[in-house]
Amino acid sequence: MQIIQPHYHGIARTAQDYERMAMSGVVAVAEPAFWAGFDRLYPQTFLDYFRQISEFEPTRAAAYNIRHFCWVAVNPKEAENPELSYEVLKHMPEFFEKPTVLGVGEIGFHKTTKNEEEIFEAQLELAMRHDQLILIHTPHLQDKVRGTRRTLEILAHMKVNPDRVWLDHIEEHTIRGPLEAGYWVGFTLYPITKCSPQRAVDMLERYPRERILVNSSADWGPSDPFLLQQCVLEFRRRKHSLQAAIDVFHNNPCRFLGQNPKFDIRPIRVASL
Amino acid sequence: MLSAPEVVELYFLETRCALLDIAATLDRLDRAAETSAPGDDPRVSQLYQALELLADRATSGDRVERLLQLFSDLD
Numbered sequence: 077m078q079i080i081q082p083h084y085h086g087i088a089r090t091a092q093d094y095e096r097m098a099m100s101g102v103v104a105v106a107e108p109a110f111w112a113g114f115d116r117l118y119p120q121t122f123l124d125y126f127r128q129i130s131e132f133e134p135t136r137a138a139a140y141n142i143r144h145f146c147w148v149a150v151n152p153k154e155a156e157n158p159e160l161s162y163e164v165l166k167h168m169p170e171f172f173e174k175p176t177v178l179g180v181g182e183i184g185f186h187k188t189t190k191n192e193e194e195i196f197e198a199q200l201e202l203a204m205r206h207d208q209l210i211l212i213h214t215p216h217l218q219d220k221v222r223g224t225r226r227t228l229e230i231l232a233h234m235k236v237n238p239d240r241v242w243l244d245h246i247e248e249h250t251i252r253g254p255l256e257a258g259y260w261v262g263f264t265l266y267p268i269t270k271c272s273p274q275r276a277v278d279m280l281e282r283y284p285r286e287r288i289l290v291n292s293s294a295d296w297g298p299s300d301p302f303l304l305q306q307c308v309l310e311f312r313r314r315k316h317s318l319q320a321a322i323d324v325f326h327n328n329p330c331r332f333l334g335q336n337p338k339f340d341i342r343p344i345r346v347a348s349l
Numbered sequence: 350m351l352s353a354p355e356v357v358e359l360y361f362l363e364t365r366c367a368l369l370d371i372a373a374t375l376d377r378l379d380r381a382a383e384t385s386a387p388g389d390d391p392r393v394s395q396l397y398q399a400l401e402l403l404a405d406r407a408t409s410g411d412r413v414e415r416l417l418q419l420f421s422d423l424d
Contacts, residue, residue: 217362268362268366269362272366272369272370274370274374275370278373282380
């Protein structure tokens with residue numbers, strides 16, 4: 077079965093990930109810009125990072141026939157440094173012109189501070205001005221409810237088109253607001269701290285699936301890119317059809333990411349089941 | 350051996366995750382029961398008995414052994 081991994085941090089992983097993902101059906105990944113595990117001091121470091129994910133990382137993935145797309149942004153944690161953030165934002169439009177850059181992300185809140193909010197709004201404005209897709213990180217653990225609520229307030233206040241926005245790391249206690257407001261939502265599968273494959277399938281069974289993206293956001297911390305395949309298996313063993321699985325794990329990413337014409341992978345239909 | 354604060358620090362998130370998995374399973378069972386009754390499968394009662402045991406903070410420190418006894422065929 078063909079799978080798209082819509083949130084994957086390839087720079088933190090080995091080539092063996094790409095090889096195994098290719099062997100298990102992954103045809104494309106999308107890599108948001110994120111926190112490197114330490115706070116960077118220089119705007120130029122971000123720009124080299126953006127070059128890495130928009131120029132070099134696609135070549136690593138291509139060696140395994142995987143298409144690689146990316147997003148650029150100042151992540152929520154480093155948005156706590158506005159001076160640094162504004163310097164980076166000045167250069168982000170240059171990267172919007174790159175052939176595999178899909179939009180602005182991941183942005184949003186970490187601890188829902190004033191500085192984070194200022195830079196979040198600045199990045200939303202930048203994305204709207206340049207007609208970019210938007211990927212929003214919702215906070216971890218005990219900070220998730222408060223940060224998601226404030227995110228929705230800001231998006232509504234700024235009149236951002238919900239069709240163009242994906243709120244990621246959504247769980248059972250934060251799913252209803254974003255879906256009811258018309259945004260896309262993402263479930264991030266993590267071994268411990270976010271969502272399990274079983275819980276993700278529960279939510280796929282409980283809510284309309286048309287605007288749900290499932291990913292396993294593998295990064296430099298405890299994480300496992302193959303939780304996505306485990307989720308596909310869980311979905312199928314609960315008697316959902318192959319086409320239903322393809323719709324969630326391949327076609328939904330096509331429909332959201334494909335709003336940017338650079339993402340040219342099309343939804344697929346199974347000819348016969 | 351770890352101190353109590355160290356145990357909390359090391360195992361809180363894992364335990365939170367395990368509890369969420371249990372909650373998800375029971376929610377799943379309830380939703381399924383809306384269309385197909387679980388019948389009198391004794392394993393469902395065992396799960397709830399196990400949760401009662403775990404919810405008692407004043408119980409003795411042999412919870413695992415008692416849960417395993419609960420899940421054992423003793424006859």
